[in-house]
Amino acid sequence: MQAPTGKSMQKFICNKQPLAVAVVLALAAQAQAHEHDHDQQTTRLPTSVVTGVAQSSPGTVVTDPKLPRQPVPASDAADYLKTIPGFSGMRSGGVNSDPSFRGMFGSRLKILSNGGEMLGACPNRMDSPSSYIAPETYDKLTVIKGPQSVQHGPGSYAAVVLFERGPEQFDEPGMRIDANVVAGSNNRWDRNLDAAIGNSQGYVRLMGQATRASDYKDGGRNKVPSRWDKWNAETALGWTPDDDTLLELTLGRGDGETRYGGRGMDGTRFLRENTALRFKKTNMSETWTAFEAQLYYNYADHIMANDKLRPAPLMPNGMPMAMATQVDRRTLGARVKSTWEWDDFELVAGMDAQTNWHRLRARYGSYPMNQPSVVRSHMEKDAEMNQLGVFGELTWALTERDRLIGGLRVDRHEATDEREYLEGRRNIPACPDVGTNLNCQPNPTANKKRTDTLPSGFIRHEHDMASLPATVYMGLGHSQRFPDYWELFSAANLSDGAGGYLPTAFKTVNPEKTTQLDFGFQYAQGPVELWASGYAGFIRDYILFSYKGANTTAHNVNARIMGAEIGGSHRFAPGWKADASLAYAWGKNSSDGRPLPQVAPMEARFGLGYERNDWSAGGLWRVVGKQSRVHEGYGNSIGKDFEKSSGFGVFSLNGAYRINSNWKFSAGIDNLFNKEYREHLNLDGVDIAGYSADSRMNEPGRIWWTRIDMSF
Template sequence: MSSNTHKALLQSKKVVSTRAQHLLTPVAMSVILGSQALYSGVAMAETAAYTANAIVITAPELDEPSRTSVNLSETAAVESATDGAAVLKQIPGFSSVGNGGVNGDPTFRGMFGSRLIILTDGAQMLGACPNRMDNPTSYINPTAYDTVEIVKGPQTVLWGPGNSAATVRFERKEEDFSEKSSRFEASAMVGSNNRFDRSLEGAVGNSKGYVRVEANKAESDDYEDGNGDEVASSWEKWNTNVALGITPDEDTLLELELGRGDGFAEYAGRSMDGTQFLRETAALRFEKKNMSQNWSKIEAQLNYGYADHIMDNSTFRDGSMSMQVDRRTTSGRVASTFDWDTKSLVAGLDAKQELHRSESVEDYSQEQVGVFSELTLFMENDDRVVSGLRLDHISATDETTTNTTAGDTRADTLVSGFSRFERDLTSMPATSYIGLGYTERFPDYWEMKPGLNTIDSGDAFSDINPEKTLQLDAGLNYKRDNLSWWVSGYVGLVKDYIIFGYEASTVMGTTTMKGKSGNIDAHIAGAETGARYLVTPNWSTNASLAYAWGKDLDSDAPLPQISPLEAKLGLTHENEDWTTSAVLRMVAAQNRIAEDMGNAVGYDFGESAGFTMMDINTEYRYTENVKFRAGIDNLTDKAYAEHLNKAGNSGFGYASDEAFNQAGRIIWAGVNVNF
């Protein structure tokens, strides 16, 4: 395809149906004005009896007190989410490095990149862009998944190495055709800036197997900020998936799933835009339960992911730069669960191989093989001790022919483990836990890619050390009658923390900040807490608070790219047909910065101001099978910028130390039909 044809095609895609925009105002306002309440936010509860359609951060179950779970299919507040990062931002402790209108890069407790393991149905989809323009969550369509589960800190070893910040799993529920032979769901949403989403999903099956098909497409034009200024941020995404499942008996599942998607995105915070995000995936999953008296389950899967990414500054701008990169990732995992009266064991192995290319030429490869086990001991008085250990061998090769490390391979054998004590308190209806975790993380592609220099002028591929995190996590979950609350905190020491230093670089007349990686030692600490109180059977209040802190021990300076203190207050009203909720989000100023220091995507270029904003959403359940949703994001049309925003690109008139603003008021409305 010629560059002119490619440009014309993508520009034509930006023209979204004006019919959708015309429908927006009457539909959205009629639903919102017909609602019966004003207020809610992020609700924290062990069940969702009265807030089934607000964001519900599940207080962890008694046997897994370190896990947070969010029901996506019953959460109106994420209806307008554009990708996985937009969903995670709703959860206390998560933030996102903003690029424009889509594809923010998630952080948790100030930790970024491969410190966060992001999985979809157990598989990891890695992007190809050297600057993470297509990070893993950019390929996640939230409407395709039912739940997202988070294990904070290095408190599990089951899902891969290096999860010093958290393990995040987007999951679908199992197909169930015990009562009917088919299901179908269709949804559509329109919104400000010509936002238009549509999705179809259906499955047919019986006790012996099923076929599931889904397709979705979403798009939006550039948004206006709270000052009425247009920000380059248009985007489009589409995805298709098909799955064939075989269930010869109620204990056995064999599933093959194939997927494909693509899109484009304009980036106010980058020197180039993403004009192709081609995704191709395949997964073969097997699960067998009740193998024997004590062998409860065996599960295995093979995964394939391919990202083919094109970026340029000529499709939507008047530049001449272009680059195509791709990455193939193949992985596998097998695990068995064994249960006895007083203990439970999960043990297995996993492996991953990835190959990165630039302009169809191989430049980087990596291989990983790991073994893991997690043991739960059930003691007297319902106390539990959960411990895990994993061992990984990881190697990386510089596949280039011109770098100083061309053809070199480096390898490490890394250890991770944790031990956690859990207790159900008898003095009050609460569960407490305290756990000590240790993980060694191999530098990822973005931190050691061939040709990247270190801060002290070394070669990143050969000189960057693995990161070693020792962290103490503790928490308490309480629920009695109409009140539930939880708190979780952590303190850690990170040896060889991987950090980036940035300096100005001019390429073809365009000045950008170029990063170099390095190792330091660091202290980290912080906490998240939340509460929910059921005032009446129909009204509930809720609140959350999250704070993260980090210190560079080498320079005695703050760690960069740490999100500021953030609080949310809310009120929810629900009756038989309506649920209306809103959240007041209050973000403090961030004065603890390390100028020109950061990570593979962003850096601190200045202190940030605090701000307050409000979102509101409502759902009307017209029938058991039809529901309408609507909302207003940024109700007061606040002009604001997140602290973790990338600096606006000079091509749009931004200074190198000036952040572009987030979107102003966004009105959206949608309908969902299922049967």
């Protein structure tokens, strides 16, 4: 059987006719005909709709991203993460949010897809790393809170987010299919397919998603520019010669466009290409239990423009000012690790490396005749970044009820500034009118390198209580994070008053150094589950952005952070379940006594559900408090604080019916009472959306959605 190419898969999933559904039904019938024992080989689809995700073990959250969720998520990973307490998202439209956890953004939050890291290219993070991830094509979503692991790369002291796929397992020739279709308000139309065919020697897995939606309307029935149209497709070829060996090659491609109400330009290309090769071998000896190796290549090609999905703005002379920018980024990474086990010990050790190149075509498009045009015929590199790290993580079973887990890693970082010139607030590799344009000056750090060797580590104690079915834990972690591309290269440069510029962030911004205490408990007995996780930390050299007019600069301050997430559920009667969660984050800029900006307000979620046989129904009440701790005009590489924000509450309903073990229908209404509200974390508005540059956009009003799931 020949696996479809990216283009053929694109045609399959993007056909606006119901071709995808027809093909899925045909494949399902074929799979059913070849089953030897239907009752044993089918899996009953769960009935309920996910409205919140609980912590599953000390400091760790695990969930299935394929399950239907409320509020109905967009196509990006950030909207899926928002169902986990402590997560928020920087909003700028209907899709491609930038996730935040405990008030921390960007590379403070490590997001890996099947072990690889997909880095965006846009200097303004229009294509955030999470925007390239299609969650429903993965089997498991794991969140590790705090600096409590060293296995997944450097610098992620807020959390590690893992979107993972497991290998396919066929004891005999067979196939499986998981698919769903979503339709809803604002012309929402999603198609998702995850299918595999194989035998005991190997498999072919096909994954695809196409999603689109029109501009939404807020609670006041005002249209907000937010439409999107995206697709992605992946093929995995696996070889499993025995139960202990896996060799898998993955090829993927995707693209799309989206309109933003919170940006001056729209995203007209989100081209993604990825290739990954992984090898895993288990049970090599009594003590050497696993060896894993991975090599991945990711490419992002992004174009933003102000005239394709919106009217181009007009100059004072009435002429249009059409502009566009193209950027791309190539990331090559590798990782190897081994696991050894003894009576009371488990050791995981290995190394990882990554190199990435960033290029741009500074500007192109139609300009007024009296303005100089900058048109590049090819992409020019402006930055290169490299990392090499080694790590080790040891688990020691002290007693039957006590475990001690600790880890260390050391990373070597190198960054090269490839920009020859700096122009205004745009950092570009070349400048055509240097010497005549005072806004275009030689870059003082051109072709300079920065190198740092940064250590990180943690130690955590877990104790299973004797008197209660509960586990308590406490861990101390230290993480040092090298500044990312956005912090080194995207910040603008301030004039020194003599036609030149002050030293750029590439030279002046120091790595962040975080020391954090994480603690909590996990309790489960009968119908009751309770959990809590708290943290308190100190960040030396926190990278703070200052937004002043057209200039954006980055500098270091010291900061203190603390907060907690708590939750629980109770099955108080047959079929009935109530659950609740609360998340709170606090931060302070210790250098000047101001609040740390871009921290989401307190948020609570209350859910009530009823499930009987093949039916379920539920409600979700999301309550968000006001945020008065702001530092206006300051933020991070994602966005800035505006004025204080008000609290709000949004109520939603859902229901589901399992037709049989293979088919399920679910539906819901989000924002049932058509509430008009705004999230605290939000990009500034633009004229196209009817908002000023110092106000937030409204969120969607009442939305209905339906979803059909199929699994064979």
